[in-house]
Amino acid sequence: MILLISSVVLGIVCGRFVSFQISDNIITFLLMLLVFVVGIDIGSEEGILKRMKVNIPIIIIQSVLVIAGTLLFAGATSIFTGFSFKEAMGASAGMGWYSLSGVMISEMYSPFLGAVSFTSNIIREVISILLIPFFAKVSQLGAVSSAGATSMDTLLGLISKNTDKDSTLVAFGQGVILSMCVPLIISLIFG
Amino acid sequence: MGILILILISFVVGILLGLTRKFEFLKKYKLVTIITVILLFVMGFEIGSDNELFEKLPEIGFSALVIALAGILGSVVFTSIFDKFKNKYLEKKKNQ
Numbered sequence: 289m290i291l292l293i294s295s296v297v298l299g300i301v302c303g304r305f306v307s308f309q310i311s312d313n314i315i316t317f318l319l320m321l322l323v324f325v326v327g328i329d330i331g332s333e334e335g336i337l338k339r340m341k342v343n344i345p346i347i348i349i350q351s352v353l354v355i356a357g358t359l360l361f362a363g364a365t366s367i368f369t370g371f372s373f374k375e376a377m378g379a380s381a382g383m384g385w386y387s388l389s390g391v392m393i394s395e396m397y398s399p400f401l402g403a404v405s406f407t408s409n410i411i412r413e414v415i416s417i418l419l420i421p422f423f424a425k426v427s428q429l430g431a432v433s434s435a436g437a438t439s440m441d442t443l444l445g446l447i448s449k450n451t452d453k454d455s456t457l458v459a460f461g462q463g464v465i466l467s468m469c470v471p472l473i474i475s476l477i478f479g
Numbered sequence: 480m481g482i483l484i485l486i487l488i489s490f491v492v493g494i495l496l497g498l499t500r501k502f503e504f505l506k507k508y509k510l511v512t513i514i515t516v517i518l519l520f521v522m523g524f525e526i527g528s529d530n531e532l533f534e535k536l537p538e539i540g541f542s543a544l545v546i547a548l549a550g551i552l553g554s555v556v557f558t559s560i561f562d563k564f565k566n567k568y569l570e571k572k573k574n575q
Contacts, residue, residue: 295516296523303527310521316482318521322490322514327490327507331497346565353557361553362546379542380550403535407543410526412550417519423555430559434551441486442522445515460490467483472522 292417292446320442326448326456333453343454346429347461354433354462355469358383371401375434378477379405383436384443385470392471396478413438421450428455435459437466 290446330336362380363373363432379401382389386409394402416434423431428451435443440463448456496502526532 289532291512291516292519295519299520299523299525301523302520302528303524303529304533306524307528308524310524315518315521316485318518318574319482320485320513322511322518323486324489324493325505325510325514327493328497328502329493329511331494332500332503333497336494336498344485349561350558353561354554357553357557358550359553361549361556364547365542365549368545376542376546380546383550383554400539403532404539404543404546407532407539408546408550409535411543411547413522415547415551419551427555427562428557429562429565431557433554433558436550436554440490442515442518445511464483464487 289417289421293414296414296417322442322445323460326460328445329448330457332454336453339454340457343457343461347458347465350429350433350458351462351465351469354383354436354466355473357433358436359473363439371404374477375401378474379408379432381405381473381477382409382470383466384409384412384416384438385436385467386413389474392474393478396474412436413442416443417446422445424450429450429458431455432459432462435463437463437470439463440467 333339343436358380359377363377363421365371366373369376375397378393378397379389382405386406387406389409390406392402393405413435416438420431420434423434430453432439432447432455435447439459440461444456444459444463447459451459456476
């Protein structure tokens with residue numbers, strides 16, 4: 289976990305001082321590779337197909353709860369910040385997916401809120417990297433929920449190391465469902 | 480959305496290959512850790528290269544942090560409660 293945070297920090301530092309464009313294709317390739325390897329891991333588990341079927345209702349309920357929990361609690365922070373309930377709620381709607389939500393909110397509402405959303409989602413990912421190992425000791429699904437939409441790719445590796453195979457499956461499913469919901473939710477809030 | 484589909488396909492292909500049980504040798508190499516490290520480095524790099532973001536950071540930092548913490552808290556609280564109920568329910572079913 290220290291390794292992971294160091295990677296991010298090192299990346300940020302390098303990004304500050306080096307002018308270099310990293311190709312989107314490389315990132316896409318890495319994501320595909322990671323998910324592929326975890327897929328093999330899960331596929332080689334005993335009785336995994338049956339366990340997948342069993343987990344579908346869990347994935348759905350989990351996703352609904354992550355959306356509800358995120359939006360409600362984030363909206364409530366409007367008490368502490370200058371934002372309205374709708375603005376604060378909307379800023380959290382990316383559930384970790386910083387690139388899309390930042391851009392969408394900038395276009396549909398305001399670049400300022402877009403920047404807040406972008407930064408907030410990055411922070412969510414970084415905090416999740418730090419805390420998922422600890423959350424996992426209390427609740428595996430709780431740990432998975434922290435990652436939000438990123439549970440299917442960037443944080444899937446970390447989740448697979450800190451939770452059981454069924455929870456890792458749920459993580460992937462959660463990521464897929466949330467990723468599909470993010471553009472929808474943002475459109476509903478700011479449309 | 481295209482990337483979503485690519486990732487889905489990669490995952491499914493991985494599972495299918497895993498089902499054949501012929502690729503267990505891959506587990507020896509810490510592939511997941513290595514790839515995750517590279518990915519996070521790249522993510523950090525993209526953040527670091529964003530000069531506009533750094534300039535605005537003092538302004539938006541606090542709100543962004545609070546919103547992120549709240550989002551995580553809400554997610555974790557709701558799903559942990561669900562997790563406990565789910566496990567209790569499954570325990571009961573097992574013992575019936």
